[in-house]
Amino acid sequence: xxxEFKEFALRGSLIDMTxxxxxxAATSTLVKSLINDVIMPPxxxxxxxxxxxxxxxxxxxxxxxxxxxxxAAGAPTINYGVFLNEVLNFLVVSFVLFLVIRxxxxxxxxxxxxxxxxxxxxxxxxxxxxKATRCPHCTSQx
Numbered sequence: 001x002x003x004e005f006k007e008f009a010l011r012g013s014l015i016d017m018t019x020x021x022x023x024x025a026a027t028s029t030l031v032k033s034l035i036n037d038v039i040m041p042p043x044x045x046x047x048x049x050x051x052x053x054x055x056x057x058x059x060x061x062x063x064x065x066x067x068x069x070x071x072a073a074g075a076p077t078i079n080y081g082v083f084l085n086e087v088l089n090f091l092v093v094s095f096v097l098f099l100v101i102r103x104x105x106x107x108x109x110x111x112x113x114x115x116x117x118x119x120x121x122x123x124x125x126x127x128x129x130x131k132a133t134r135c136p137h138c139t140s141q142x
Contacts (some may be wrong), residue, residue, distance in 0.1 A: 028093075035089045055081025 036053065044050040056067045057078040064070035070077050118127045124138035133142050 031089055031093050031096075035085055035092060039088065039092075040085060052081040052084050055079075055084070 040052050044052055054067050056070065057080065058064055058070055059076040059078065060070075062073070062075060064073065064075060067077065067079060067081075116130055119130045119132075120126070121128050121135040121138065121140060121142070123140040124135060126135065126137045128135055128137070128142075134140065135142060
């Protein structure tokens, strides 16, 4: 049983998948920083100096100036700004993944050799159409 588990755990595809998950987790923090620190501030600036991470709907009757203040007070909130950041995060990751998979598929595609219009008869060595099943010169079955 130990031998079977060892073979399973050390198979190339499992190791590749593990490396992919670890790289994905590391890339996730990088993408979150890209979204929150690079992309969203200019978008917020264009929309009138809006901080998306601070957009929320307060469900209590008390007024709170910021999301952090509402959370500290334990007020129920709908954090749609944080959700918008996560949607943008998802879209960026999906687009980058699409580009990577597209390149991988492009490299994997085998270029099919064009089918020649003629072939050589193995018996009389004359040129015949490639789809021929009988040689017109020597009448051999191909």
